[in-house]
Amino acid sequence: MRKTLSLAVGLLIIASLVLAAGTALAAGTLTMGTNAEFPPFEYVEGDDVVGVDVEIAAEIAKDLGLDLVIENMAFDSVIPALVSGQIDIGVAAMTVKPERLNSVDFSNTYYNARQACIVRKDGKVADEETLAGAAIGVQNGTTGDYAAEEYSQTIERYAKALDAVLELAGGKLDAVIVDAPVAQNILDALGNDDLILLDNIAFEDEFYAVAVPKGKPDLVESINKTIDRITQDGTLDAILLKYFPATEGEE
Amino acid sequence: MIRVRALAKSFGGLAVLRGIDQHIKHGEKVVVIGPSGSGKSTFLRCLNLLETPDSGSITLDGEEITSPKYDVNRVRRKMGMVFQQFNLFPHYTVLGNITLAPTRLIGLDKAAARREAMALLERVGLADKADAYPVQLSGGQKQRVAIVRALAMKPEVMLFDEPTSALDPEMVGEVLAVMIELAREGMTMVVVTHEMGFAREVADRALFMDEGVIVEEGAPRSLLESPLHQRTRDFLSKVL
Amino acid sequence: MAVFDQWWAAIQERSVAGTLGFWESIYKEIYLNFISDARYMNYLRGLRVTLIVSALAAMFGLALGILLALGRLSSARVGRFRYLSWAAGKYINIIRGTPMLLQLLIINFGVFGSVKMDKIFIGVITCGLNSAAYVAEIIRGGIQSVDKGQVEAGRSLGLTSSLTMRLIIFPQALKAALPALCNEFITLIKETSILAYIALTELTKAADYIRSRTYSPFMPYIISGLMYLAVVTVLTKVIAALERRLRQSDTGAGAR
Numbered sequence: 001m002r003k004t005l006s007l008a009v010g011l012l013i014i015a016s017l018v019l020a021a022g023t024a025l026a027a028g029t030l031t032m033g034t035n036a037e038f039p040p041f042e043y044v045e046g047d048d049v050v051g052v053d054v055e056i057a058a059e060i061a062k063d064l065g066l067d068l069v070i071e072n073m074a075f076d077s078v079i080p081a082l083v084s085g086q087i088d089i090g091v092a093a094m095t096v097k098p099e100r101l102n103s104v105d106f107s108n109t110y111y112n113a114r115q116a117c118i119v120r121k122d123g124k125v126a127d128e129e130t131l132a133g134a135a136i137g138v139q140n141g142t143t144g145d146y147a148a149e150e151y152s153q154t155i156e157r158y159a160k161a162l163d164a165v166l167e168l169a170g171g172k173l174d175a176v177i178v179d180a181p182v183a184q185n186i187l188d189a190l191g192n193d194d195l196i197l198l199d200n201i202a203f204e205d206e207f208y209a210v211a212v213p214k215g216k217p218d219l220v221e222s223i224n225k226t227i228d229r230i231t232q233d234g235t236l237d238a239i240l241l242k243y244f245p246a247t248e249g250e251e
Numbered sequence: 252m253i254r255v256r257a258l259a260k261s262f263g264g265l266a267v268l269r270g271i272d273q274h275i276k277h278g279e280k281v282v283v284i285g286p287s288g289s290g291k292s293t294f295l296r297c298l299n300l301l302e303t304p305d306s307g308s309i310t311l312d313g314e315e316i317t318s319p320k321y322d323v324n325r326v327r328r329k330m331g332m333v334f335q336q337f338n339l340f341p342h343y344t345v346l347g348n349i350t351l352a353p354t355r356l357i358g359l360d361k362a363a364a365r366r367e368a369m370a371l372l373e374r375v376g377l378a379d380k381a382d383a384y385p386v387q388l389s390g391g392q393k394q395r396v397a398i399v400r401a402l403a404m405k406p407e408v409m410l411f412d413e414p415t416s417a418l419d420p421e422m423v424g425e426v427l428a429v430m431i432e433l434a435r436e437g438m439t440m441v442v443v444t445h446e447m448g449f450a451r452e453v454a455d456r457a458l459f460m461d462e463g464v465i466v467e468e469g470a471p472r473s474l475l476e477s478p479l480h481q482r483t484r485d486f487l488s489k490v491l
Numbered sequence: 492m493a494v495f496d497q498w499w500a501a502i503q504e505r506s507v508a509g510t511l512g513f514w515e516s517i518y519k520e521i522y523l524n525f526i527s528d529a530r531y532m533n534y535l536r537g538l539r540v541t542l543i544v545s546a547l548a549a550m551f552g553l554a555l556g557i558l559l560a561l562g563r564l565s566s567a568r569v570g571r572f573r574y575l576s577w578a579a580g581k582y583i584n585i586i587r588g589t590p591m592l593l594q595l596l597i598i599n600f601g602v603f604g605s606v607k608m609d610k611i612f613i614g615v616i617t618c619g620l621n622s623a624a625y626v627a628e629i630i631r632g633g634i635q636s637v638d639k640g641q642v643e644a645g646r647s648l649g650l651t652s653s654l655t656m657r658l659i660i661f662p663q664a665l666k667a668a669l670p671a672l673c674n675e676f677i678t679l680i681k682e683t684s685i686l687a688y689i690a691l692t693e694l695t696k697a698a699d700y701i702r703s704r705t706y707s708p709f710m711p712y713i714i715s716g717l718m719y720l721a722v723v724t725v726l727t728k729v730i731a732a733l734e735r736r737l738r739q740s741d742t743g744a745g746a747r
Contacts, residue, residue, distance in 0.1 A: 076699060079706035080702060080708035084709075099706075101507050102503075102507060102523075104706070137690070140699055140703050141702075156610075157696070158689075163600075163690075166604075167600075170600070170604045170606075171605050172605075214508075215509040215510075299647060324646075324649045327646060327649040328649035331647075332643075332647035334640060334644065338641060338643065340641065340645075342663055342666070352648035352650060355654060356648070356650065401647075401648070
């Protein structure tokens with residue numbers, strides 16, 4: 001009896017929050033939710049969150065005539081925060097996936113990324129065959145998490161990609177699956193010669209886009225316009241070049 | 252049997268015992284009286300080393316128990332002690348309280364310990380309380396159980412530290428009766444008490460202590476009725 | 492379950508379109524976070540891990556906590572073991588003075604940084620080591636609350652100090668400490684939720700996982716929360732019954 005009551009209370013809370021969605025934000029600002037654990041797309045430098053996504057969001061805010069505010073949160077909280085109206089847009093190297101369309105809408109895509117698989121040089125994983133059934137580390141809720149489920153049941157889901165890579169380096173995991181630019185960035189930062197990227201696993205193409213709460217077609221359209229503009233006038237290339245110095249030009 | 256020489260003890264600079272010399276003979280019943288704070292309880296507690304004397308020596312049957320080599324637990328087995336506050340173990344039954352030490356220390360098997368405990372309880376009239384817990388007993392009953400608990404170790408000496416002071420007046424008699432019977436059987440006893448009647452009737456010798464020394468001693472009747480010292484007279488005039 | 496799937500199928504299109512009504516969106520939350528893909532099994536598996544870790548950590552913490560409490564009190568009791576008391580005191584101070592999350596991260600990434608260990612084992616070690624410090628203080632309080640006359644009575648019978656502790660002081664101390672100990676165990680159950688941080692899929696991580704699949708803001712946490720609440724409620728009832736039974740030796744109602 002008491003449990004039914006608590007459930008009812010819980011549902012009421014949900015209901016009120018669902019209804020309140022989108023009304024809680026300050027006027028004149030565009031609040032962007034992201035997870036600054038994903039260099040070079042978003043990471044913390046000094047006191048600031050910086051990265052490719054931050055610069056793109058700044059362009060979007062500029063075109064809308066709004067001030068950009070950044071909310072740094074766990075990656076798996078970005079979509080929930082959009083749903084409950086705590087943020088206006090999610091710019092978090094987020095891949096367009098059908099499951100996510102139940103909760104949010106996406107803009108046009110601005111980057112083509114792939115997953116990468118990090119392993120230890122002397123470890124047991126060397127290809128798709130040995131990846132099957134291995135202990136795989138991921139960042140909870142990322143596309144790497146989804147990709148890992150195609151290969152194994154033994155998945156450890158961390159809040160930070162770096163923690164997963166550290167566990168791999170410590171011998172506690174066999175592989176880590178994470179977005180390729182991030183993987184490269186973490187490997188550069190760690191400088192650990194035992195860790196390598198596998199290039200023989202065929203992950204699907206993934207396209208990053210800006211996530212927007214359901215039912216805001218005007219906002220989506222405005223974001224699409226900005227993405228078109230920076231793609232055409234070379235701003236996007238300049239941003240990417242800045243954060244991927246002289247490496248692959250994927251987009 | 253017990254010989255005490257130049258016993259001294261202080262607590263944090265306060266001298267509680269200042270040179271006690273005594274010889275307690277086998278079978279003797281000694282009563283210690285004196286105002287509170289006179290050191291009489293400390294004296295008693297030094298005898299079984301619940302307090303460690305600062306200096307002086309105590310010998311029991313010719314063995315110096317105050318020597319650091321001596322096993323304290325052995326001397327305590329030979330000396331039963333009864334406390335003012337009974338100190339029964341609340342989580343054991345009466346029988347459990349009594350048989351705990353004999354089964355653990357003498358290696359008595361449970362059945363034998365139980366038999367002996369029941370015999371002792373019978374003597375103090377508490378056989379029907381064997382399975383009760385201490386909370387269910389009156390103060391007088393608790394103290395009788397405490398006496399039995401000490402007796403179960405078959406001690407050579409019994410030390411009583413104000414055994415009736417925490418009792419309601421109507422219960423004092425039942426405890427004293429047990430003590431008197433024990434005295435008649437020839438047990439060596441050292442009793443710190445305010446019960447002058449008991450002292451007069453049972454004791455072979457009375458000690459009057461004040462300020463950490465034995466002021467005077469003698470046959471209880473003469474000490475109580477015609478004390479030699481002014482301090483003794485002052486004390487007795489207050490309690491009698 | 493088929494009927495739930497049908498209801499969902501009926502509203503799914505409008506869910507993508509973002510035009511669900513009030514009750515429909517509540518049904519969507521419950522369906523996605525509990526029913527579809529047998530997600531309730533995720534919670535139950537997580538609950539199982541939470542219960543296993545809590546039980547083992549409680550036992551480990553109790554045993555270590557008792558040793559620490561005895562160590563802490565040893566200088567008062569024997570004098571020779573002052574260093575033991577000092578070490579126990581320092582341990583308690585360090586554990587209670589630092590966040591458990593940091594302790595967990597240090598143990599996981601530091602102590603066992605390059606050892607392949609079961610995450611449950613690491614959880615038990617971390618939560619147990621942490622709980623032990625609190626248990627030690629509770630037990631110490633319990634021991635100190637036992638009347639000094641009890642020690643004297645035990646020693647006057649010729650019992651050694653360790654036998655006196657074991658047979659007379661400790662049982663009474665444990666009884667006095669029981670309510671506080673139970674509180675500690677309840678706290679422990681909830682604190683195992685930080686193990687989500689090292690990717691151990693206990694009850695909180697199970698909710699995290701489902702949330703990352705359904706993008707619900709908080710429905711998975713409410714479901715997990717209800718499960719914690721159920722466990723703690725049952726435990727509280729059991730403890731109350733236990734305390735009632737122990738009190739019987741105080742009132743005498745337990746005598747045969």
